Amino acid sequence: MGFSTVFPHLEVFPEVNTNTIRYNQTSTTFNVDIMMKDADPERYIAGVELLLFYNNTFLDIVDISHGDFFERYTSLVYYYFEVSRELGRVTIASAILLPATSYWPNGNGKIATLKFNATYDLKSYPSVLQSQLNITVAVDLGMTSYFVDTYAKEFPYDPAIGGCIELRMKMHGDVNLDGIVNAGDAVLLGLAFASEPSDPDWNDRQMKTWTAT
Numbered sequence: 001m002g003f004s005t006v007f008p009h010l011e012v013f014p015e016v017n018t019n020t021i022r023y024n025q026t027s028t029t030f031n032v033d034i035m036m037k038d039a040d041p042e043r044y045i046a047g048v049e050l051l052l053f054y055n056n057t058f059l060d061i062v063d064i065s066h067g068d069f070f071e072r073y074t075s076l077v078y079y080y081f082e083v084s085r086e087l088g089r090v091t092i093a094s095a096i097l098l099p100a101t102s103y104w105p106n107g108n109g110k111i112a113t114l115k116f117n118a119t120y121d122l123k124s125y126p127s128v129l130q131s132q133l134n135i136t137v138a139v140d141l142g143m144t145s146y147f148v149d150t151y152a153k154e155f156p157y158d159p160a161i162g163g164c165i166e167l168r169m170k171m172h173g174d175v176n177l178d179g180i181v182n183a184g185d186a187v188l189l190g191l192a193f194a195s196e197p198s199d200p201d202w203n204d205r206q207m208k209t210w211t212a213t
């Protein structure tokens, strides 16, 4: 039996996570998943390890929970999570301790869910903040791959697909939510002015932006 020509890879989901901070909010929480993709059952995948980097000036990781990628095949799985807040880095590892007898993990599945808290400082932050979510191999631990098989042997992988978190501050009068209050917003407001929810030119988002306090 030969290996498939497709190598597994890790992926951030959703790839772009857009969040809006409302006028009276200073923080918001949301989840980001780390997914396994295209695992080949003939590689006997038994362990995963990765580092994920985030922008720690406005993001914090407040919770990590493991996914079910390995647990669909065995009940004994080891998990390791470590957050380095100073570095904006999280280490995620999991491994099968008791291999299943029939099927090896394959296909797609969830490795972990990260719960982020984003804090917004109205005085010093721009209206749009972004953080890349970059996945890398944990080379400082001696690894050259994200994956090991049941013999603790590393195997090839396709490039990891990182993600992005975007945080937008809603400002009074910013009708089109581009972070600037200018004549363009006034035009949009003018178009919707005095309309009712039943009218064809009613724009629910625009009117709420204008009327919210």
Ligand SMILES: [Ca+2]
Binding pocket: 173, 174, 175, 176, 177, 178, 179, 180, 181, 182, 184, 185
């Ligand atoms: Ca605007």
